[in-house]
Amino acid sequence: MGNKHLFTVVNNKQEMSLSTYEDSREFQAKLMGLWEQQQRVLGYTEETIALGTKCLNEFLDISNKFIWEVTMEDADSFYLGLVGRGLAYSTRRKYQSTISTFLDYLKTRHAHEIWERYKIQVPNLLDKFNRYYHRKDDYDGQVIPPRPEILERFWHGMKEEMKRARKYNTVARDYALFRMMELTGLRTHEIIMMDVKDCRFDLGEKGKVHVRFGKGSKGSGFKRRWVPMLDDVDLLLKWYLKTVRPLFTSDDEGPLFLSENRERLNKHTARKSLGRRQKKLGFTDAEVFSPHQLRHSFATRQTELGVDLLTLKELLGHADVATTFNYSNPGSDHVEKRVRMAQEKWRKHLLNFDKEGE
Numbered sequence: 001m002g003n004k005h006l007f008t009v010v011n012n013k014q015e016m017s018l019s020t021y022e023d024s025r026e027f028q029a030k031l032m033g034l035w036e037q038q039q040r041v042l043g044y045t046e047e048t049i050a051l052g053t054k055c056l057n058e059f060l061d062i063s064n065k066f067i068w069e070v071t072m073e074d075a076d077s078f079y080l081g082l083v084g085r086g087l088a089y090s091t092r093r094k095y096q097s098t099i100s101t102f103l104d105y106l107k108t109r110h111a112h113e114i115w116e117r118y119k120i121q122v123p124n125l126l127d128k129f130n131r132y133y134h135r136k137d138d139y140d141g142q143v144i145p146p147r148p149e150i151l152e153r154f155w156h157g158m159k160e161e162m163k164r165a166r167k168y169n170t171v172a173r174d175y176a177l178f179r180m181m182e183l184t185g186l187r188t189h190e191i192i193m194m195d196v197k198d199c200r201f202d203l204g205e206k207g208k209v210h211v212r213f214g215k216g217s218k219g220s221g222f223k224r225r226w227v228p229m230l231d232d233v234d235l236l237l238k239w240y241l242k243t244v245r246p247l248f249t250s251d252d253e254g255p256l257f258l259s260e261n262r263e264r265l266n267k268h269t270a271r272k273s274l275g276r277r278q279k280k281l282g283f284t285d286a287e288v289f290s291p292h293q294l295r296h297s298f299a300t301r302q303t304e305l306g307v308d309l310l311t312l313k314e315l316l317g318h319a320d321v322a323t324t325f326n327y328s329n330p331g332s333d334h335v336e337k338r339v340r341m342a343q344e345k346w347r348k349h350l351l352n353f354d355k356e357g358e
Helices: 021-041 046-063 072-084 089-109 111-118 148-164 168-184 188-192 233-247 267-280 291-304 309-316 321-327 334-357
Strands: 005-010 013-020 208-214 223-228
Touching: 013 021, 021 046, 021 089, 046 072, 046 089, 072 089, 089 111, 148 168, 148 267, 168 188, 168 233, 168 267, 168 291, 188 208, 188 267, 267 291, 291 309, 291 321, 309 321
Parallel strands: none
Antiparallel strands: 005 013, 208 223
């Protein structure tokens, strides 16, 4: 990988730099280690970090260069190889996202150091001709939200479990966490990365939550947004902050949801806990739902209540309304409900108009 010796030009004379091949290999390993550390700071699971590292190593091995030496042609050749292996579009996009995220990290944190060592700028590998974007076939299929009766059974079961559980604190925490997912449509990572300070009861009608780690698009980084506390989310959070979170820590600040060792709850642990608690309540494999299905349940319920797609897009934090359209799965009587809602709206409007004219 790379040249055995690296050269710089000083005073028009070619002189060997102090960076040998082994030095450069150690330096690259250091950069990747720092990047992995930064991923942990952001709350990524060890599985996700390991997958990203594997992707980077595969790219570097095939290009046979150090990361600061690769070119757009190397990237094109690598992506073409992924196509030749028959990998799905979504998989190829994930490869590209990992590589571009690492390069963005280097540009932000280590560009000066790389320039001082090699007089090389961190390369740009993407343009409009080789960038992978979200597209319709990027999804494995339509996600079906859990049926209302399934959700009701789950929430009832969790409440009963709280009455007799040996570890009340973790059951109550999980109830608040999963219920909040269903009522706000937040992604697992978004809600896990929230701090107490992100619960702003002083904003809006009943309060808003500040999503600081929303999913970005096209490598744009995290996208922030405010989500109103709908459907009594304010009451849920006040109950949790007053009676449940103090069982984990006496600190009024810090992560909203904590593990038993008083650290931020891991999103992988949260996902596993949802499945485990459903199994414990006797749910069959066909009935068990995921955190992502709770997000779809939120979208479906809001659509049935008459929320338009553009508003729902903002609530869910989507970049494209086409993505939001795939999240809504209203019932068979949805059209009739919307017609009745529209008729009732106009009926009230006309009554108010008549009263004003009297």
